[in-house]
Amino acid sequence: MNVDETVLPGLGVRKDFVTASGRRIGVVEMREGETELFVSTWDDPDTCQASIPLTADEASCLGNLLGGQHLAMSLAEAHKDVPGIATRQFSITADSPFNNEPMGKAQIRTRSGVSIVAIMREGEVVPSPAPDVVLHMGDLLVAVGTQKGLDSAAAILRNG
Amino acid sequence: MDPLALTLIELGAVVFCLGLLARLAGRIGMSPIPFYLVGGLAFGAGGFVNLDGMHEFAHLSGEIGVILLLLMLGLEYTAAELVNGLRRSWQAGVLDLVLNFAPGAGIALLLGWGVVGAIVMGGVTYISSSGIAAKVITDLGRIGNRETPVVLAILVFEDLTMAIYLPILTAILAGVGFLGGLQTVGIALAVVTLVLVVALKHGHRVSQAVHSENSEVFLLNVLGAALLVAGIASAMQVSAAVGAFMLGIAISGATAHTATRILEPLRDLFAALFFVAFGLNTDPSGIPPVLGWALLLAVLTAATKMLTGIWAAKRAGIAVPGRFRAGAALIARGEFSIVIAGLAVTSGAVPADLAALATAYVLLMAITGPLAARFVEPVVKAFRKSSRKPTPAEPRTSVEA
Numbered sequence: 001m002n003v004d005e006t007v008l009p010g011l012g013v014r015k016d017f018v019t020a021s022g023r024r025i026g027v028v029e030m031r032e033g034e035t036e037l038f039v040s041t042w043d044d045p046d047t048c049q050a051s052i053p054l055t056a057d058e059a060s061c062l063g064n065l066l067g068g069q070h071l072a073m074s075l076a077e078a079h080k081d082v083p084g085i086a087t088r089q090f091s092i093t094a095d096s097p098f099n100n101e102p103m104g105k106a107q108i109r110t111r112s113g114v115s116i117v118a119i120m121r122e123g124e125v126v127p128s129p130a131p132d133v134v135l136h137m138g139d140l141l142v143a144v145g146t147q148k149g150l151d152s153a154a155a156i157l158r159n160g
Numbered sequence: 161m162d163p164l165a166l167t168l169i170e171l172g173a174v175v176f177c178l179g180l181l182a183r184l185a186g187r188i189g190m191s192p193i194p195f196y197l198v199g200g201l202a203f204g205a206g207g208f209v210n211l212d213g214m215h216e217f218a219h220l221s222g223e224i225g226v227i228l229l230l231l232m233l234g235l236e237y238t239a240a241e242l243v244n245g246l247r248r249s250w251q252a253g254v255l256d257l258v259l260n261f262a263p264g265a266g267i268a269l270l271l272g273w274g275v276v277g278a279i280v281m282g283g284v285t286y287i288s289s290s291g292i293a294a295k296v297i298t299d300l301g302r303i304g305n306r307e308t309p310v311v312l313a314i315l316v317f318e319d320l321t322m323a324i325y326l327p328i329l330t331a332i333l334a335g336v337g338f339l340g341g342l343q344t345v346g347i348a349l350a351v352v353t354l355v356l357v358v359a360l361k362h363g364h365r366v367s368q369a370v371h372s373e374n375s376e377v378f379l380l381n382v383l384g385a386a387l388l389v390a391g392i393a394s395a396m397q398v399s400a401a402v403g404a405f406m407l408g409i410a411i412s413g414a415t416a417h418t419a420t421r422i423l424e425p426l427r428d429l430f431a432a433l434f435f436v437a438f439g440l441n442t443d444p445s446g447i448p449p450v451l452g453w454a455l456l457l458a459v460l461t462a463a464t465k466m467l468t469g470i471w472a473a474k475r476a477g478i479a480v481p482g483r484f485r486a487g488a489a490l491i492a493r494g495e496f497s498i499v500i501a502g503l504a505v506t507s508g509a510v511p512a513d514l515a516a517l518a519t520a521y522v523l524l525m526a527i528t529g530p531l532a533a534r535f536v537e538p539v540v541k542a543f544r545k546s547s548r549k550p551t552p553a554e555p556r557t558s559v560e561a
Contacts, residue, residue: 007241007244007309008303008312009236009237009241009242009245009312009313009315009316010236010237010290010294010312010315011294014308014309016304024304024306026304028303028304031417036304038301038303038304040304044481044482045306045479046306046307046478046479046481046482046485047302047305047306047485047537048302048304048305050301051301051302051303051304
């Protein structure tokens, strides 16, 4: 992937690339710490169709969503020969009972038979997280299990 | 009435009115600068109310306002950004200087204001308002646009040019001869180069010297350093404002961000008082006779800025709509045009009409600049559509709501 970096004096740094469909998409990392997400219009790649200011939390959450999809797809690919096994992603919301708690407290594997194989956090992957990893708002848990198990894991993460 | 009480009442009333004006400007999404200028005109000599009590304070506050404006401008940039910008965009910068200095200088000569008046008015029409331009770019969601770096590079070049131009102007206004002028220019160039080199190599040390975790200590450090450097620069005839600008460039990194945050309210207050002080010194009855010239200058210099932007954006490989967007973003003139005119008027080396012309000109440009930036895109689009076949539909591969 060829990412262009352009310094915007007084504002920050723009990082963008052109997608296969011909759009320019990228972020401007503002000096004050916010991120501006933008995507160009299709008929004039110089201008932006949307330019969306994101806080640090929002930017890392979006990063998880984008990266998590890719991770989940490759996991699903790996499990496709095992019937009955599915992959799903769970995000930790602010009101989740396990926000700021170690993951082991939820006892997901014991109670639902589901394995948490990775956590996406601030655009980075934490593979095979140990039970003492503390969960935070915006974390994306990548889980593997049966459909039924995944449903009950979702309920555990939501309701405790 | 007790003179102190009178001064306090006048000052309070003026600042309160400025608050109302700034709120009005924010409500309709405009720069407050033209409103402050009109406020100053209304309060000053020949205006509706004549405020004599606060004259002295307004004058000193205005000077501090200029120092803070330039200090904060310097804080925006790091030395590396300036040097890189200069290297990449000096051609566009020179074209900008030639195209936009000429109309102001020409009209000053036509009006019989002599070489000094020409150099002042040239500066007034040359310098775009980086404050207004940056706000327009952010407000219109153009931060990610491809032409934005081109616009910013031109603004950077202009701001650096100010660092050379202001000392020259100060020397000329002080009436020093050719040799004295050369000496000042030499000092200015040496100081600018020295500061850039020091800032590139030892910027963190300058930052360390003023930095403090305690925001009160930090504020006093930065403000004290700025006034001190400005005063010394002024004593060396290099212009107080340039001293502050160079200090701002030398401070970098996290220290610069904190300084910006802490100084912002002070800058807003003193800069507002600066515009008022300028308006106070301008007789509003002088404006109608020069209004025609101001309009002519406005049209001319809007066109020359447009040309500058179009040329620079074309060189950077930007398509036609982007070229026009770049040109229009540069049209606004504001704070620095008034800084230049203010320097000239306080020195008394130029006719009073110049203040009136500069005021009328900046009023026009500060209002039309953001409007032009907003409406150039639909206008260009409509124009291109009517002269071309309809554009094909978007390729199916792309995802679109």
